[in-house]
Amino acid sequence: MVAEDLDERLRLAVFAHLDRLSAAHSDGIPSKVINTFSFDGESMPLVVQPGIWKPRSLSAALTIRTTFTPPGQEPPYEDAVGPDGLVRYKWQGTDPMDAHNRALREAMHQQRPLVYFYPVARATYHALYPVYLIDEDLTRHEVVLDTVPIGQSAGSPLERQYAQRLTTYRLHQQVFRPRVLRAYRSRCAMCRLGHASLLDAAHIVADKQEHGDPVVPNGLALCKIHHAAYDVHILGVRPDYQVEVREDILDEIDGPMLRHGLQEMHGARIQVPRAPRERPDPERLERRYERFLSPAA
Numbered sequence: 001m002v003a004e005d006l007d008e009r010l011r012l013a014v015f016a017h018l019d020r021l022s023a024a025h026s027d028g029i030p031s032k033v034i035n036t037f038s039f040d041g042e043s044m045p046l047v048v049q050p051g052i053w054k055p056r057s058l059s060a061a062l063t064i065r066t067t068f069t070p071p072g073q074e075p076p077y078e079d080a081v082g083p084d085g086l087v088r089y090k091w092q093g094t095d096p097m098d099a100h101n102r103a104l105r106e107a108m109h110q111q112r113p114l115v116y117f118y119p120v121a122r123a124t125y126h127a128l129y130p131v132y133l134i135d136e137d138l139t140r141h142e143v144v145l146d147t148v149p150i151g152q153s154a155g156s157p158l159e160r161q162y163a164q165r166l167t168t169y170r171l172h173q174q175v176f177r178p179r180v181l182r183a184y185r186s187r188c189a190m191c192r193l194g195h196a197s198l199l200d201a202a203h204i205v206a207d208k209q210e211h212g213d214p215v216v217p218n219g220l221a222l223c224k225i226h227h228a229a230y231d232v233h234i235l236g237v238r239p240d241y242q243v244e245v246r247e248d249i250l251d252e253i254d255g256p257m258l259r260h261g262l263q264e265m266h267g268a269r270i271q272v273p274r275a276p277r278e279r280p281d282p283e284r285l286e287r288r289y290e291r292f293l294s295p296a297a
Ligand SMILES: [Zn+2]
Pocket: 188, 189, 190, 191, 192, 193, 222, 223, 224, 225, 226
């Protein structure tokens, strides 16, 4: 029998720990750092092997985790999407009575909030919480994740309810920023500004357009100014990574932000990630560059 308050206290302490870490690690939290957690004076790792974890003091799972798969490699098992778009999480193996799977089921029955560690890079995670298990599929050996517990969203307007749900699309959107920032070592691709709080993960091809997926080759780490300038076509990036500044902006005379921040970018090359598979996709750059050349089209 687990004391109600212990379970709740522990989960809230974990969330508070992750609130602090998420704010300080906008390019993903290393598992070593996540595992500095302690509770009631005892250290307690949160990222462990295998992916489902229940501390001995609880009856229900506390954290779940998906392992990092390098881009271009097949994941060992797919955390697939269901017809409802909600994220699925695979059991440990296929035995429904496995202790890990029973801990998952218990979290579902008790509607306990869990943490879902989703990979940004090897041993580096984005922490999603609270996450609830709202259903289990015994034949597919998986549970269905959501951001709202069973029953709680009843009565809220449908659109808002849907906007809050943990769809695969939203999951990928959420890890887009930490993944792009990490690929660019938390620096603006144009001016090298290195303050994560002033950086965005900009889409090359806009979200929801064809090829607008939230993946690193469709992203650029840009500071706020360069992101905004890129979005309104003051700046363009050619498929060969060279920056072009709009002609009328080049002719303007004004202070240091215009001169250094914009005009001097003309002809510069953006800094791209070292790994080829993380570099901006030339086809997407070209598509976007065409919009820069004729923004009204
Ligand atoms: Zn910049």
